[in-house]
Amino acid sequence: MHKRLFLHAIAAVVALGATVPAAAQNWKPTHPINLIVPWAAGGSTDQVTRVTAAELEKALGQTIVIVNQPGASGAIGTRSALDAAKDGYTWTAGAAQDLGAYQALGSVNTSIKDWHLFLTVANIQVIGVNPQRPWKNAKELLDDMKKRPGQISVATAGVTSAAHNAMDQIVKATGVKYKEVSYDGGNPAVVATVSGEADLTTQLAVEQADMIRGKRLRPLAAVSDKPLELEGFGTIPPLSATVPGFTAPANYFGIFIPKGVPDDVVKTVQRIWAENIARSDALKKYATSRGALFIPVSGDAAQKAAWPAVQTNVWNLQASGKTKVSPDTVGIPKP
Numbered sequence: 001m002h003k004r005l006f007l008h009a010i011a012a013v014v015a016l017g018a019t020v021p022a023a024a025q026n027w028k029p030t031h032p033i034n035l036i037v038p039w040a041a042g043g044s045t046d047q048v049t050r051v052t053a054a055e056l057e058k059a060l061g062q063t064i065v066i067v068n069q070p071g072a073s074g075a076i077g078t079r080s081a082l083d084a085a086k087d088g089y090t091w092t093a094g095a096a097q098d099l100g101a102y103q104a105l106g107s108v109n110t111s112i113k114d115w116h117l118f119l120t121v122a123n124i125q126v127i128g129v130n131p132q133r134p135w136k137n138a139k140e141l142l143d144d145m146k147k148r149p150g151q152i153s154v155a156t157a158g159v160t161s162a163a164h165n166a167m168d169q170i171v172k173a174t175g176v177k178y179k180e181v182s183y184d185g186g187n188p189a190v191v192a193t194v195s196g197e198a199d200l201t202t203q204l205a206v207e208q209a210d211m212i213r214g215k216r217l218r219p220l221a222a223v224s225d226k227p228l229e230l231e232g233f234g235t236i237p238p239l240s241a242t243v244p245g246f247t248a249p250a251n252y253f254g255i256f257i258p259k260g261v262p263d264d265v266v267k268t269v270q271r272i273w274a275e276n277i278a279r280s281d282a283l284k285k286y287a288t289s290r291g292a293l294f295i296p297v298s299g300d301a302a303q304k305a306a307w308p309a310v311q312t313n314v315w316n317l318q319a320s321g322k323t324k325v326s327p328d329t330v331g332i333p334k335p
Contacts, residue, residue, distance in 0.1 A: 024267045025267045029088070033060075033065065033088075033090070035049065035091045036090065037093050037094075039068070043186035044095075044186050044203070044207050046066075047206055048253055048286060051282055051283055052283065055277060055282060058276075059276045072158075073107070073160040078099065082108065086258060092255075093254065096256075097314075099111075099310075102160070103330045105324060112306060115256040118255045118273055118302065119296065119298065120295075123204040123253055124222050124291060125162050125163065125202050125251070126204070128200060128203075128217040128219050129217065130198075130218075131218045137220055138241075141200070142243075149177035154179065154199070155183060155197070155201040156180055159322050167180070173246050189207075190211060204251075205222070205236075221236065224247075225238050229291070232289075269298070270298050270299060273297075273298045311332055
């Protein structure tokens with residue numbers, strides 16, 4: 001399935017590039033580009049954005065400055081990019097499903113349709129527990145959560161984060177209750193779990209990979225209906241093995257450029273996505289080593305790929321009482 005999606009995505013990006021005049025694809029930035037990462041350094045967004053930025057710098061011949069601006073579950077940095085001059089020199093990054101939730105949450109008046117999406121990887125959440133805790137598999141953890149509702153702590157990066165989204169899906173499927181402990185990013189949430197400040201985290205595999213390999217976190221399950229292969233560790237079983245019928249849409253990450261910037265900026269980055277990013281050995285290596293899926297895509301294909309996770313995420317937030325307005329009033333029908 002993922003291989004088929006990858007081939008379709010590449011074909012869509014290449015076809016898009018082929019229809020654009022060459023002159024429109026050759027924007028040459030004259031000064032550094034600011035790329036706002038709206039989360040703390042070291043987390044999933046920061047990791048993949050730095051690898052991607054290095055590849056883009058080679059293609060553009062210009063420096064890309066990473067600016068970490070965490071706060072309000074990604075909303076502060078995202079708003080900064082949205083409010084910046086539409087000259088093509090301020091971008092942001094993150095998970096498309098987070099970008100699609102801000103409007104319903106009342107934190108930023110924007111939707112994914114206000115942005116050009118340039119996606120690189122799909123990330124998978126993992127239930128990773130502090131090894132001093134007693135649970136050896138997902139069933140033991142979920143049974144204990146049912147016995148002690150609201151007492152087991154889960155470290156997340158806030159209400160729009162991957163970990164919160166994973167717990168929303170787990171709650172929906174199992175009815176368990178938990179205690180959420182929020183941090184400014186995925187990396188701080190993982191570190192808090194390793195230190196014992198929290199019992200577990202459901203942040204992304206890419207954020208937990210080193211700690212799992214170092215046996216400082218015990219992975220109980222991938223929050224998915226498919227097993228996850230992590231280089232240097234082995235196979236992490238899917239949550240569907242414990243919770244029959246459990247599924248989760250792909251959680252796409254990438255770079256976002258606000259609409260309204262000059263057309264040649266967008267066309268140039270689309271060309272680079274097709275010619276350089278889609279063939280990047282550095283990004284392939286990053287994905288393979290950290291338990292992510294390398295699925296580069298842009299344009300309409302990116303909007304289509306990201307939409308299922310946006311719908312699922314925002315309606316889970318609605319069900320848990322986190323939204324300020326109903327998602328269907330801001331153009332996100334119930335999946």
